[in-house]
């Protein structure tokens with residue numbers, strides 16, 4: 001499992017990448033379904049934010065400043081939904097990092113992704 005300091009390092013490494021890359025042709029600033037332009041084989045999983053796979057995860061979201069799930073500036077708090085269900089992916093071409101989880105609704109499941117941005121990370125307790 002990736003802890004908060006390690007996650008912050010990955011986010012900062014990501015923010016330092018300036019090269020253009022297919023992985024970020026769609027900004028992914030907010031959670032969204034996987035863009036069709038994304039070359040999934042270029043993304044490798046580097047770890048998970050799931051603390052305990054046998055634990056029932058919380059569906060509480062973290063929005064102290066009135067953001068919403070779909071906000072581009074919504075905090076990324078690893079203990080809160082949906083970061084708590086996410087895997088961390090790295091683009092093998094440029095080194096940017098992303099979070100990805102499986103959104104399971106009543107009648108569908110959908111993989112969703114969001115860019116990992118250091119300015120949004122919050123080490124908030126549940």
Ligand SMILES: [Zn+2]
Pocket residue numbers: 021022023024091092093094095096
């Ligand atoms: Zn890339």
